[in-house]
Amino acid sequence: MSICKGCGAHLQSDHPELPGYTPKAGSEYCQRCFRLIHYDDLMFSMAEGIDSDVVLEGIEKRQGLIVWVADLFDFEAGMIPGMNRKLPGRDILLVCTKRDLLPDTLSNNHLSQFIFRRLNDLNTQVKGVFVTSREDEEGILELKQVIRKMAKDQPVIFMGKANSGKSTLINRIIGQEILTSSRYPGTTLDFNEIQTEDQLYIDTPGIEIRQSMLKAVKEDQLSEILPVHAVKPRVYQLHEDQCYTIGGMVQIILHKVRKATAVFYLADQVAIHRAKAENADKLWQAHYGELFVPVPQEDRFTTSKVKKTEEKTDIVIDGLGWICVSGNVQVLEVKAPVNVNVTYRKAMI
Ligand SMILES: Nc1nc2c(ncn2[C@@H]2O[C@H](COP(=O)(O)OP(=O)(O)OP(=O)(O)O)[C@@H](O)[C@H]2O)c(=O)[nH]1
Ligand SMILES: [Mg+2]
Structure with missing residues (x-):
């Protein structure tokens, strides 16, 4: 049996919904690869x-x-x-x-x-x-x-x-x-x-990427979060507690701030909304799914709070990007979908 040159699946002509299907005998590529290559269309x-x-x-x-x-x-x-x-x-x-x-x-x-x-x-x-x-x-x-x-x-x-x-x-x-x-x-x-x-x-x-925003959002929304060219760092100076909402996917609250900097490394098309920390919940309720988009497929979020220990800490959200927080901030609070990994590391940049 021959193999699709594009994806390695065994070619078959019986089950259109399964990998390797091609309606044409003697074809080198399966229908799924053909449609991905020529029309950027994901059949399944x-x-x-x-x-x-x-x-x-x-x-x-x-x-x-x-x-x-x-x-x-x-x-x-x-x-x-x-x-x-x-x-x-x-x-x-x-x-x-x-x-x-x-x-x-x-x-x-x-x-x-x-x-x-x-x-x-x-x-x-x-x-x-x-x-x-x-x-x-x-x-x-x-x-x-x-x-x-x-x-x-x-x-x-x-x-x-x-x-x-x-x-x-x-x-x-x-x-x-x-x-x-x-x-x-x-x-x-x-x-x-x-x-x-x-x-x-x-x-x-x-x-398999298990806990990634690439899986949390719908497939047709991947282009809304994937960068296509060098990300432009978006820099915010802050002097008081602040909240940043990233699309309808993540909310970051910086607590006990005196003077700090937050730099966002995300695809340029991803929107960031900045507000006072005390308004975080109210804004989330009011704008989630409307102004705050895209949203994950599952409407389940979890919040974690950590003490900032490094001078420059990256908050990393798998599949979405990272936020570098430096300066005088004591606590980092992150709300993210339950099925997306959030980790902290010494700054990359
Ligand atoms: N900007 C940029 N994009 C890249 C680069 N290499 C790959 N890509 C893009 O990354 C995406 C994934 O590329 P693939 O080659 O399909 O990745 P893969 O590891 O084979 O993926 P799977 O087969 O799903 O495991 C595509 O949209 C590529 O265009 C690169 O060096 N720079
Ligand atoms: Mg591949």
Whole structure:
């Protein structure tokens, strides 16, 4: 049985609602890939249909160099806890994608310090780290050489969380648009091998992103939260307790403020509404779903409060971005959907 060149699913002509369906015999791509590539139309979501443990087992079983792909804009969501334990003894090269989405003010030096610090914090060992961005052709050539050298004629397996840019990266390395890529998590559906003249590359389905805003909002609202170019930091100076409402997704209240700065790193199209902290609830009730949009699919939120300890702390919301709070603030309060991870880290920028 043949395999769809775009997503790796087994091609079939019996079940239109299942992966791999094509009405045309002899077709190289399934209907879902065809519609994604040509019309940006998602026939059905596979954000939840892929078993991450099966994917990891499949990777473990295959010999070769592992290229772990992580999205720099959504870095925390791209981490895989216990990765070295799940892939014991394997050589892993970390490729951080989407450098072009980070603000230009962030130097390469600072960025690499951040990446190594986070890997260290998470106790994750890799053989090397490489950073790529959308238009950087030279960088891709260099990466290709590094990969070939490290792989020593063995296959190269690309893995990572859904949407991190695996398929896009392989297309760029081979210099052809063969694999399907899209903004919808769960584009690649099965292991998919590409044999070039001198190297075997293996694309894999994304490891499920469990607690992310990318899954909390409806698929047709993803374009309302995903950045398309470098995010412009939005800077607010504050001298009293303040509340910031991000779309209808997150509310941040900064308590016990004397003089502080909050910098938002979110897609430019995401609206931020600023108000006095004491009005937070009233405004949420009045504007949720109307002025405050988009809203998550499920109307269930949870609030967490933490003491600010670092001079500069990032509040990270998986799939949405992060907010850097610095200065004299004592307590950070965050309301977010129950199924979205909120974490705190020493500032990236
Ligand atoms: N700005 C920017 N976008 C990128 C880059 N690499 C990938 N993307 C975008 O990220 C989205 C996901 O890319 P894919 O290649 O489909 O990601 P994937 O990891 O294969 O996703 P799954 O198959 O769902 O696991 C697409 O919208 C890509 O255009 C990059 O370097 N910069
Ligand atoms: Mg893919």
